[in-house]
Amino acid sequence: MSSAPVTRSISVVAYDFVGAGFLPPILNPPGINRGKPGSQYPIKWQLKDANGRFISDLTTVTGVFYLRDGTATPCDFVHASGPAIPLSTGGTVLRYDSKNNQFVYNWTTPSTPPGGCYIFQLFLSDGSMHEAWFQLF
Numbered sequence: 001m002s003s004a005p006v007t008r009s010i011s012v013v014a015y016d017f018v019g020a021g022f023l024p025p026i027l028n029p030p031g032i033n034r035g036k037p038g039s040q041y042p043i044k045w046q047l048k049d050a051n052g053r054f055i056s057d058l059t060t061v062t063g064v065f066y067l068r069d070g071t072a073t074p075c076d077f078v079h080a081s082g083p084a085i086p087l088s089t090g091g092t093v094l095r096y097d098s099k100n101n102q103f104v105y106n107w108t109t110p111s112t113p114p115g116g117c118y119i120f121q122l123f124l125s126d127g128s129m130h131e132a133w134f135q136l137f
Helices: none
Strands: 032-035 042-045 059-070 080-086 094-097 102-108 118-124 131-136
Touching: 042 118, 042 131, 059 102
Parallel strands: 032 131
Antiparallel strands: 042 102, 059 080, 059 118, 094 102, 118 131
């Protein structure tokens, strides 16, 4: 008994994280964003599809978290401690700015404990993760 050959096509969805990082004013690693606890930062990025078209679908964001860096100053951003703290993506916190073709996440940094080092993490539906480092004092 023989079987008929089967052909399958597989497509992989991957986004172009334009510029390979977050947009100004946010610094990308190894740059460190410095500020005060409880401050709000507009974290911006752009995504393009395989054809070079901007993506505006908010469902490409599958998670937003932050971690506290477990080391004393100076921060090394390698030894993050504790659980990843999930951040909301609802309301006006996450939006797409169609005028500038960019996503904007308004992150208000933790105000307690005062100061410290934090890692902001963005997860996308293509399985990629992107970070920005913060030192608050």
